Amino acid sequence: MQAERLFAENEGNVAFSIGEFDEELYHVVPLETFPIKLLVNEQDPLSEQESVTIEDLKNRPLYIESSQFAIYHLIMKKCEEAGFQPDIAFQTSGFSLCHKMVKENKGISVTVDFVFDDMKEQGLRLIPFSDDVYEWKACMITRKEEAENEAVQCFLQFIQEWIGKIKSGEIIR
Incomplete structure (x- = not known):
């Protein structure tokens, strides 16, 4: 959220963030989408x-990234739509504490595959949500009122090629 706030205040000419963006204000280039899954101890x-389903979060201690992160707002919205407030045990600024608390079987969390793979913790399991779409959508945004210069276009091409190499297995994230 801080990156989006700074970008809205005209800091920089390119921003990367998660979520949906006002396409009246920004050129939005979706880069990659990751399913958000429930993280539980085995x-x-x-x-x-x-x-x-989102109902499975009800009355369970939830460790989650703070309101400064898009994943927090997505999960809160889904819980509100289902008619309950989640039992947030702790809000953090990173996935690592969430993984640690779930590993200690203190509660549950939400994450995405590549973060789970990067943490490589034994005794944890990722479970997909089946009741709705839960996605972490990474995008590059530029301002509509600013022409995308050649440097920005080259940078976008580099990012897209890099993501393509990850998907093909040529490089590892």
Whole structure:
């Protein structure tokens, strides 16, 4: 959220962030979309389920990134739509504390595949949501009132090629 705020205040000429953006104000280039999944300890009863719903968060200690992050707002919105407030045990500024608390079986969290893979923690399981779309959509944005100069266009091309190499397995994230 801080990157978006600074960009709205005319800091920089390119921003990368997660979510939906006002396409009246910005040129939005979706880069990659990752499904958000529930993170549970393998000893948690939910670990035996093939999928979960937002209702499975009800009355469970939830470790989640703070309101400065898009994933927080998405999960809060889904819970509100389902008619409940989640039991937020702790808000953090990074996924690592969430993973640590779930590993200690203190609660549940939400994350995306590549963060889960990067943490490489034994005893944890990711479970997809089946009741709605839960996505972490990474985008590059530029301001509509500013022409995208050659440097920005070259940078975007580089980013898109880099993502393509990750997807093809040529490089590892």
